[in-house]
Amino acid sequence: MVNNFASDNIRSYTGGMKDDFDSYDNVVRQNNGPMQVFHVHFHITLNPRPEQGLKVGWPMQKVEQSDLTATLDRIKKKL
Numbered sequence: 001m002v003n004n005f006a007s008d009n010i011r012s013y014t015g016g017m018k019d020d021f022d023s024y025d026n027v028v029r030q031n032n033g034p035m036q037v038f039h040v041h042f043h044i045t046l047n048p049r050p051e052q053g054l055k056v057g058w059p060m061q062k063v064e065q066s067d068l069t070a071t072l073d074r075i076k077k078k079l
Helices: 002-017 065-078
Strands: 024-029 043-048
Touching: none
Parallel strands: none
Antiparallel strands: 024 043
16 A cells, blocks of 8 residues: 555655656655654655756755745645
C-alpha cells in the first residue's frame, strides 16, 4: 500500500513543485531506521542543481518569515 501511494502521489506532487522551485531539483527520501511505532514518512528536499555545485551538509540561510509563509502556501496549493 505504501509503495502504491509513493509512486502514484508523491512523485506526481514533487513533479508539480518543479515549476515553483526552479533553482533546485526535488528529491524524495524515505529515511526510516529502527522505530518504536511502525510508520512511514517522506522527506521532500530541495537539492542544488549540478551547475550550482554539490554541497555536503545542510547550510543554514536567513529567510524572512513572509518568504517561508509564501512557500508554505504554494506547497499547500499543490496538495
